[in-house]
Structure formats: structure tokens, C-alpha cells
Amino acid sequence: MGRRGGGKRGGDRWRGGKGPRTQPPRRADYEEPVKTNAQFEQYYNQLGILEDVEKEDFWSSLRRELPNSFRFTGSKGHAISVQKILKERYIPEIESIEHNRAAVEAPTSIPWFPHQLAWQMTTPKHVVRKFAPFKSFQQFLVSETSAGNISRQEIVSMIPPLLMDIRSGMVVLDLCAAPGSKTAQLIEMVHGGEESRIQKVIRDSKLHDQRGVSPDGKANNGQIEEKEEHGDWSDQGRSTGLVVANDVDYKRAHMLIHQTKRLNSPNLLVTNHDATMYPSIKLPSENRSDRKPVQNRYLKFDRVLADVPCSGDGTARKNANVWKDWIPGNAIGLFPTQVRILVRALQMTKAGGRVVYSTCSMNPVEDEAVVAAAIERCGGPAKVNIVDCEDQLPGLERKPGLKAWNVMDRLGSIHDSWAQVQDDPGKLVEGMFPPEESLPLDRCIRVYPHLQNTGGFFIAVLEKKGEIRAKPESESQRIEPKSSIVSAADKIRAQPTNGSLTATKIDALDKIAPPQASEDAENLSTAARQNQEIAPNVEPVSARKHELEDQADTYMSTKRIKVRDEVDEAAPRGGEDREVHWPPPPGAQLDVSRPETAALPEPDSFEKKTVTASNKPLEPTAADYKGKRNSGQQPFEEPFKYLATDHPELQTIYNFYDLNPHFPRDRFMVRNATGQPVKAIYYTTGLARDILTTNEATGLKFVHCGIKMFVKQDVQRENTCRWRIQTDGLQVIEAWVGEERVVRLWKKSTLKTLLVEMFPKVTGDGWKGLGEIGERVRDIDLGCCILRVEKGTGEDAFSESFVLALWRSLHSLNLMLPKEDRKAMLLRLYNEIVPLQDGSKARLDRKRDGANANPQNDGEKDDAPDRGNDLQAILDATSDEEVIPGAHDET
């Protein structure tokens, strides 16, 4: 995975936000937040987690502002090259700064983070922002964050992915993923080594096998021999792995999409489900010649991250509200949800696979108690091992997990054991106390603020030793539901049934997650998996009510009551005149295709649509979509439709770019119900495609997958290919594009011209100003091409190779880079802040003024700017989803 493009993302964080501002508060209006809380302090002081001598340090650290920390992101090679700029250019500069008559502490790298890619700095943000000597360093942070090469992330939050032992090709589930900082790390790991594998494959393929024909003249079906026995080589070096990132909160799932977009990974699939009931994902049936086809195959994960919702008292340094809001009930209320999520995580993991459980809470009720309760439900230590990570991440200061603890109840009384409270437990349950069975809970990792100036954090690494059948959730792990939830459950129960008590939420869930083949006993229906005390069809109403209340309580405890959704899920289906909410409830097999001639619905009819056999539901309009998005409701998700490999539009693309036959042609996809390429063509991995096609219309809520590979563009000549390569997809496809569409560049000075001048002229004598690439770009056919920037030696050479997309239009060139990225590149490569120039605009202005635009340009009739202007507008748009190519046409 190379550096994966990037628009304007996140840069504002370093300058404290752009956008409309309210009047800044005056100094006197600030009130120092109160950083004391008697119960908080009482509980941790007596818990035995700290030596007496440490206590003061612990509390004073927790009251201090958290240092800023950040990570270099993207492929290892690229991340290291950006990190070198910090080390070589800015650290010496910062070391010479004095502030308040004291030397400034330069950023330091985190010793346990691989390749020095994580850094932390103690200089307060406002000093970096306002103190003049920091200006150039701050500009570097802003522009690299904006270009997606730097990501702000809390140091402790970087730990869990590092303990997952992820290798390229693995299938990873991130159950509570938003806003996605850990997902980004997982994606990078799943792509590990990809760049060098692909380079090797390309080298070999070019030497021996230009066009799918081996040296002996026989076609080889595009398959390249495995280079090594181990490693992810089966897809010509591309990572075959997948990260499925999930969050129950739709809006937050979209934050994650935004956050991970800069990585441009075709190996990411985003879903929107409650992790306690995460549905099984079906795989296509397997046809093997040596045995009967296996029909019901479901996806199991090599690695699962359960970074669960928690009370977050370890974040008190950056979130002062923790001091005000800490009450013992927070942890108590979250315990059942956390156990359910961890049990589900273990169920979804392959035998031999790993689950990492983490929280930013220091409370054992949310930490060791959850781990112990989940292990107990999954069959004990014979089935789930707590992995000893002592030798991992050398340099990370940590404390062992607790084997003994006590619990503070909602009223603030502290209890040592379940025996003490069981007669009048209130909201406490047995599972919150230390388990009777001895477990090596000391193998869990606790990180406290004073150990290395970070936030507080908890991590447990679990290994699934064999298939499990999770025990029913017993009283020892359940707390009573809130009354409002009881009524929600009642409401669900009151839905019409088919007479046998089967048509409620449980069935809706079964529909989402159908039972799996008996080969794996744990893959019962989702509902059954979670609460197996419920016998299908015959259980008494009270038990069913308990079940429903229990599940509803999950929502309550995460403060996400989805009563409407629950009713939707339980809605009767199958009738011809049914009234459905929009989008259709999961599992409802509605035909959502819109007849080409159908009138579009009125935006205000978005909420409810009457659907009959003859009156099929209509796709919402763009206005509907926007309306929904703005109202915070879940909008309609465009379907994922894969294109036939011989689709005429794809044929045009293959021919124009002379695409190497080794590049897979069965993974191009569009996102509209017609299944036709209209604006954009996306690309996903093979596994992502199998999942999306096999689970279509099953109720699984996929909200994102695929990178935008080709975008339709206005062209100035009939035979020019209208599909330009989008920067997002460039890294994936560039190596497979034929030489006809490649321009090579070696000199930094040449690239600088292309970066500063947005539309350098090629026609007339313009090409002469483009140095080494002048003749090549003068002669190349119009349309999109790849600019290969090659590394070399010498003053004017690059230290790293990379690729960019270039558009050759009638008269000029255009590097297909948003302005923010151009500026970041100018700063990174040339250490310069240069204003960008739009010569085409100047030429147009001169023409309008009647001046002789360009004396060297005599005889050239058409000196109007190219359509490149449209392109730049598209590139600069924050969301190119919303830009319609051609909408920027000059009139």
C-alpha cells in the first residue's frame, strides 16, 4: 500500500478548527475545570492498583493536560520518508527554540512503536499554534495531516492493534470501530509488505511474461508462480486480507469512512450493526472437486478487535468532564454490553485466532471482570487463553491485570465479594466480582497515566483455542433492564405474530444471521447465540420478554435506544400492501430497482412509502439523501453492483490504458441500483466482492466498501477515454497500466513546475518549458496518464519513487492533485510555501482584455483554458461524491 492520496482531511485540528466561529470567549470567561471527584479518587486509592508512593504521581498526572501525539500513516516506506523530514528538518529547528526563557522540548518518538512512527510532544498546542518560531513546524503538521500522512492519535490507543499479530492476508473484524484510528492501523497492517511484493511480481512478470504468455509461448491464465512458500502471494502480491469495521452508530460509521479514506484501501468493508448481535456473514458456497459443495459457509475472522464502549475514566486528561461525571454506576451499566460484545467477538473468531479486548477505563468491572465473564461463558480457559504479552512492545511501561478487586455500587459503598451483596445486590451481579476459577488475569495489561505520561488504558489479548458454544447469559452477568426498555420490549412483543410467538425481534435477527451448518455448533442464530436459554418457539412469554428486555437493555446501556428500528425489524412482511419505513427493514426482500421511466418521489414522501406489487418503492432522490443525512437519520445506502468483466465501458478502459491481463477484471463495481457505470467505477478485493454479492438483500448493513478507481470526465476529443484514474485507485492499478499511458520524470525541478502551475501549457512552444517531459507530453494522446516520479541521486533527484495522475488536455497538462496536496508536497519536497498559479485563467483574462495572450503563441487560434478547470474543481471538492463532472463547465 503506498501513500494513498488524500484531500483536505483533518488539517484543521492543528490550527484549532476552521468553519464559522462564535465570538471567542474572553480570558476571564474561562473557568478552570474542577479536577477532583471524591468517589473516583476514593475507589482507585483503595483498589490496590497503586503503591502508596505512586498515588500522588498518578493523580497529578491525571490532572495534567495530555501531551499531543501523532502517527505517520500509510505504507511503511512512505511513512518513514515523511518521518525523516520531521527528524532531519524540524527537530533541530525546534531544539533551538526558547519559550518563556526555557528550552523547548522537541517531539520524541515512542520507544515501543515500530520504526519510530509514533511521536509525542509536551509543548502545549496553543504555543505551537501561536509562537512564531514554531510556524514552519506547525505548517508541516497541518499540511501533512491534511494530506493524510500524519494522524493525530492518543498514544495508548495505538497499543491494541500492535498486539493483534496481524499479517498481510488476514481477515480482521473491528467491532466497535468509529471514529477509526485503530481501524487505520489495522488496514495498514493488513497491507503490510504489499508494495514490495507487487514490485517483485511486476518485475518478474515484465521479464518473463508481458501479456499472460509465458516464455514457452503458452498462456498462463494470468497466474504467477508463488514466490515463497509463505506470505500473501496468491493475488499477485496484492493483500488478500480484509478489515471489516463496524459501529452501531451510523453517523460515527461515516466518521470512520472519512478517517480511513486517505488510506485508499480496497480491503476495507464498513458495516453498521450492534456488536452484541453482530450478524454472521455468509460466504459463497465452495465447490471442490474432491467433496460435496459446502453450501452454508460463514466468515470467521483471524483477528477481532473489541475496543468497546466504556466509561472512559482513563481519558480524564483530555476530557475534563470525566471528573465531573464519574459515578460508579457508569461502569456497572456498561458491564453486560461489554461482556456480550466480547462473547460475540470470540464466537466470530477462527479457532487459533486472537481477540484483543480494550477499554480506556481503569475500572476492573469493565476490564478484568468482563474478560473473566466472557471466558466463563465461552467454556473457560480450556477454550480461551489469556495470552502473556510481557515480551511484546519492549519499552512500554505497564502493570499486570488484577486478580483481586472490589466493586463500588451505585451508592458508593464498596463490596469485596459477591457473597457480601447477594441478598440485596441492587444493580450488581456476580460476574462483576473476581471469578472463583483461577484465571491468569495478571497477563492483561494496565497502563496508567503516570507511567509514561499518557492516558489510562486496559488491554487483554485472548487466544481462541477451539470451537466454542457460548453458554446462555446467566443471572451472574445480567442486570435488570430499565423500565423504558421494558416498555420497548413490550412494544416489540405486541407485534403481530404468526401465532406461535415467533415473529418478533428474535426472528428478525435470525433473518439477519441465519443459522449455520452444524459443522460449527456456535453458529446458531444470532439471538440464540447470545441468549441460549431461549428455546425456539416454545418458550414461555416471560422468558421471551426477558430476552427482549435483555437485548433492548443493550441499547439502553450504550444510550442508543433503537425502538423504531426494533419495531421495523419486527414488522410483518410478505403482504402485498404493506407499509414500510424507508430504508426497508433488514431482511425485507424488497425490489428497490426503479423503472427508468418512474417519476421521482417527492422529497417529503421519503419517510413512508406504500409499497404494492404494482407500485414498487422508488429510489430516493439526491435531495432525499441529503435531507436524510442532514436530519441525522440513516439514509438509503446505494447498492453495490459488480460489472461484468466484458462490460463495454470496461473494455474501453482496458484498451485505453492497455491494462495488463494480470490485473483482475472481476472486481469493478458501481454504486447505483441500475448497475451501470454512470459517474464512477469502484474496485474491491475478491473477498469483499464475494461478501457483498453473497449477502445482497439479506439485511446486512454494509455502508462502505471499495475505492474509487475511475471517474467519468468530459473530454475534448471523440476518441479520448472518458474514464480518468482517480487518485484513490492509483496505487492499486498503476503498475498494470501499459507504457503508452505513462510519463516518466526524474527531476525535482520538473515536478515543481507541475505543482506550482496548475495548467502548464503544452501546445505552441509551451512544452519546451516542461523540460525532460516536454516532448513526451506534447506527443501523448489526450486523456489521463500516469506520471511516474523515479528516484535517483544528486541534488535535483528524488529520494523516493511515487506516482501521480496527470491529465493531458487539448492545450495543457494538469496534475490531478487537490490544491491542499500540492501545497503539502511543495512543503515536503522543497521546503517552500509557494502560491499556486493558474495560467489558464490568466490566459483567459488576457484574452478577455483583448491583449496578445502569448507572443510565442502566434497562430494558435484557440487559447481558451482547457476543461482542466473543471477537473481541478472536482479534485478540490471536499467530497467528490457530490461533484457532477461537467457541472463546472465554463460558459
Ligand SMILES: C[S@@+](CC[C@H](N)C(=O)[O-])C[C@H]1O[C@@H](n2cnc3c(N)ncnc32)[C@H](O)[C@@H]1O
Ligand atoms: C471506544 S469507541 C471506539 C474507538 C475506536 N475503536 C477507535 O480507535 O477510533 C467505542 C465505539 O463503540 C461504538 N458502540 C457502542 N455500542 C456499540 C455496540 N453495541 N455495537 C457496536 N458499536 C458500539 C460507539 O459508537 C463508539 O464509536
